[in-house]
Amino acid sequence: MASTTEAPPRKQHKVPQRPGDRIFSGISTGSGALILVVLAGVAVFLITEAWPALYAPASSIPGGQGLAVYIWPLLFGTLISAVLALLIAVPLAVAIALFITYYAPRSLAKVLGYIIDLLAAVPSIIFGLWGMNVLAPLTVDPASWLSENLGFIPFFAGPASSTGRTMFVVIIVLAVMVLPIITAVVREAFVQTPSLHEEAALALGSTRWEMIRMAALPFGRSSIVGASMLGLGRALGETMAVAMILSVSGGVSFNLISSENPPTIAANIALQFPESTGIALNTLIASGLVLFAITLIVNMAARAVINRRKEFSGAN
Amino acid sequence: MSTPTTTQNQDPDLDRPLGGVPLTAGQLPRGAAPGTLAAVAVAGVLLWLIAGWNIAAVAVLGAIAYTVIIYAWSRTVEGPRKATDRFVTAVVTGAFLLALLPLISVIVTVVTNGLARFDAEFFTYSMSGVEGEGGGIYHAIMGTLIITGLATLISVPIGMFTAIYLVEYGRGKLAKAITFFVDVMTGIPSIVAGLFAYALFVVIFGPGVRMGFAGAVALSVLMIPTVVRSTEEMLKLVPNELREASYALAVPKWRTISKVVLPTALAGIATGVTLAIARVIGETAPLLVTAGLADAMNMNPFDGRMTTLSVFSYYEYQSPGLFAEAAFDRAWGAALVLIIIVMLLNLVARLISKLFAPKTR
Numbered sequence: 001m002a003s004t005t006e007a008p009p010r011k012q013h014k015v016p017q018r019p020g021d022r023i024f025s026g027i028s029t030g031s032g033a034l035i036l037v038v039l040a041g042v043a044v045f046l047i048t049e050a051w052p053a054l055y056a057p058a059s060s061i062p063g064g065q066g067l068a069v070y071i072w073p074l075l076f077g078t079l080i081s082a083v084l085a086l087l088i089a090v091p092l093a094v095a096i097a098l099f100i101t102y103y104a105p106r107s108l109a110k111v112l113g114y115i116i117d118l119l120a121a122v123p124s125i126i127f128g129l130w131g132m133n134v135l136a137p138l139t140v141d142p143a144s145w146l147s148e149n150l151g152f153i154p155f156f157a158g159p160a161s162s163t164g165r166t167m168f169v170v171i172i173v174l175a176v177m178v179l180p181i182i183t184a185v186v187r188e189a190f191v192q193t194p195s196l197h198e199e200a201a202l203a204l205g206s207t208r209w210e211m212i213r214m215a216a217l218p219f220g221r222s223s224i225v226g227a228s229m230l231g232l233g234r235a236l237g238e239t240m241a242v243a244m245i246l247s248v249s250g251g252v253s254f255n256l257i258s259s260e261n262p263p264t265i266a267a268n269i270a271l272q273f274p275e276s277t278g279i280a281l282n283t284l285i286a287s288g289l290v291l292f293a294i295t296l297i298v299n300m301a302a303r304a305v306i307n308r309r310k311e312f313s314g315a316n
Numbered sequence: 317m318s319t320p321t322t323t324q325n326q327d328p329d330l331d332r333p334l335g336g337v338p339l340t341a342g343q344l345p346r347g348a349a350p351g352t353l354a355a356v357a358v359a360g361v362l363l364w365l366i367a368g369w370n371i372a373a374v375a376v377l378g379a380i381a382y383t384v385i386i387y388a389w390s391r392t393v394e395g396p397r398k399a400t401d402r403f404v405t406a407v408v409t410g411a412f413l414l415a416l417l418p419l420i421s422v423i424v425t426v427v428t429n430g431l432a433r434f435d436a437e438f439f440t441y442s443m444s445g446v447e448g449e450g451g452g453i454y455h456a457i458m459g460t461l462i463i464t465g466l467a468t469l470i471s472v473p474i475g476m477f478t479a480i481y482l483v484e485y486g487r488g489k490l491a492k493a494i495t496f497f498v499d500v501m502t503g504i505p506s507i508v509a510g511l512f513a514y515a516l517f518v519v520i521f522g523p524g525v526r527m528g529f530a531g532a533v534a535l536s537v538l539m540i541p542t543v544v545r546s547t548e549e550m551l552k553l554v555p556n557e558l559r560e561a562s563y564a565l566a567v568p569k570w571r572t573i574s575k576v577v578l579p580t581a582l583a584g585i586a587t588g589v590t591l592a593i594a595r596v597i598g599e600t601a602p603l604l605v606t607a608g609l610a611d612a613m614n615m616n617p618f619d620g621r622m623t624t625l626s627v628f629s630y631y632e633y634q635s636p637g638l639f640a641e642a643a644f645d646r647a648w649g650a651a652l653v654l655i656i657i658v659m660l661l662n663l664v665a666r667l668i669s670k671l672f673a674p675k676t677r
Contacts, residue, residue, distance in 0.1 A: 095411035123598025237505020
């Protein structure tokens with residue numbers, strides 16, 4: 001098997017450099033550098049276009065109270081929807097990864113993995129249509145029950161929305177949408193669990209669950225953390241499903257089942273952008289810059305966690 | 317600890333060898349789990365058909381009932397450890413089935429609603445001058461193909477050469493940085509990619525710019541990292557012996573890569589590119605802010621608004637106008653076409669990797 005770390009032979013000084021070689025390595029290096037340039041470019045161009053909003057008088061920002069007041073409810077909506085979606089998605093994803101790796105028949109594992117991946121292939125607009133037409137009506141009755149019986153919990157304060165187009169539905173749809181990416185990363189970690197550990201646990205008489213708890217879960221822990229953060233990044237940036245499902249009005253509120261919901265940054269951009277001009281447009285781009293910064297930090301942290309596991313696991 | 321329901325009492329040595337501590341443990345009969353499941357299923361079907369309960373509620377109750385029964389039964393017969401194991405098995409399987417529900421529901425919903433407008437007119441007409449019923453998505457299909465095609469043309473060379481750099485040339489800090497930031501880039505929200513393309517084109521063309529090419533640039537930002545990752549994985553799989561054999565014949569490095577390494581990995585790369593296309597072809601948000609919406613056919617990606625399937629579906633649903641029913645039908649029809657395209661691309665990708673994979677032996 002080819003070892004990845006020493007794939008091409010070392011360059012020696014005497015080897016003649018043909019023009020073809022120089023051109024080819026130049027193009028390759030250039031392409032690689034271009035990716036870094038693009039990422040930097042995303043930041044630079046967003047800042048350029050957001051700049052006027054940063055320095056505009058507060059009264060000219062939509063809402064009339066300045067940029068921070070405009071963005072804060074959006075940021076709140078973004079964070080609460082993504083975090084709660086993650087609370088649903090992570091346990092489910094870990095359970096699914098366990099099922100595929102340890103419980104399903106070996107021959108079916110690959111196919112089952114594909115099926116979960118298909119969830120990731122469904123375009124977000126279709127999740128939006130599905131969420132508002134199928135899922136939202138289904139939640140109307142449970143939501144009113146929740147507001148009547150559990151109304152003392154701030155999340156279920158009510159009054160329950162009659163259309164069902166609430167933060168609650170958004171959270172469920174977001175959870176479904178981030179499920180595949182979390183499952184994929186966690187499954188990769190479980191597959192790499194040293195089989196000697198698994199076999200040792202089984203040989204000592206542990207049940208399958210005890211083997212998982214003692215061998216697989218400790219090994220996969222940092223992957224679960226990293227995968228959750230990746231999922232968080234996805235949920236933070238999800239646009240169309242949120243824009244279509246959520247009936248937007250009102251500001252910061254923990255109430256998940258009423259018809260007054262804070263929008264998320266991404267959904268707000270999608271809803272407002274086509275009709276916006278001038279400083280309103282710059283404000284939207286400024287909010288996009290905030291979203292970019294948050295997702296960048298979350299993703300970088302996630303990758304750092306996952307990569308660290310790779311270095312220390314001894315599995316590769 | 318365990319009741320001797322299934323253990324055999326004829327062998328006292330194993331059952332109570334040392335002051336009453338048994339060496340054998342009770343075990344549920346062979347068909348316990350499937351039997352319980354069947355019993356719960358029968359009860360559920362009866363409740364559904366005769367008592368008229370909601371099928372979803374019956375399914376959830378049935379799953380819970382099965383878990384409780386098997387746990388309690390196993391705990392009394394087999395003890396807490398085995399019982400926990402059976403409990404986890406039930407929960408984990410249930411989680412998988414639960415995840416299938418939205419997938420099935422989504423597909424069923426889109427197919428049933430979308431078939432209303434699956435006629436010839438739908439595929440051959442644009443929305444130019446259409447009010448009320450009729451009209452089609454020809455312009456949106458063409459727009460989707462043009463924009464996605466352009467995005468592929470931009471992304472595949474950049475992505476492939478980056479992967480070549482990472483596998484064949486890259487050493488040191490630059491390669492590490494690229495690997496890391498390619499991973500980070502896969503997490504960029506699609507709307508941010510759209511805003512970037514818009515901001516870039518505003519700098520060049522002035523405010524309010526909308527064109528298909530801007531959409532293609534936005535999609536490339538989303539597509540490049542996927543192409544890099546999959547190509548990189550495939551190039552790493554090419555055995556080193558092939559490269560060495562080529563060098564031994566005094567073939568220059570660039571010809572080795574283009575004539576030996578790339579052809580060997582071609583099937584895998586094609587799979588990766590197809591999956592990358594499937595990922596971006598359904599994108600809505602970045603196209604909403606860059607390519608916009610047009611009713612008429614527009615084949616020129618450098619001039620004016622250009623409709624894609626997803627954006628078309630979104631607008632038909634969001635602002636249906638006076639003839640809402642017809643617009644909703646068109647929205648669902650476009651969604652169905654989109655999901656068919658995406659599923660086909662996924663299928664093609666798997667087929668490519670299966671049929672054209674290099675023989676390892």
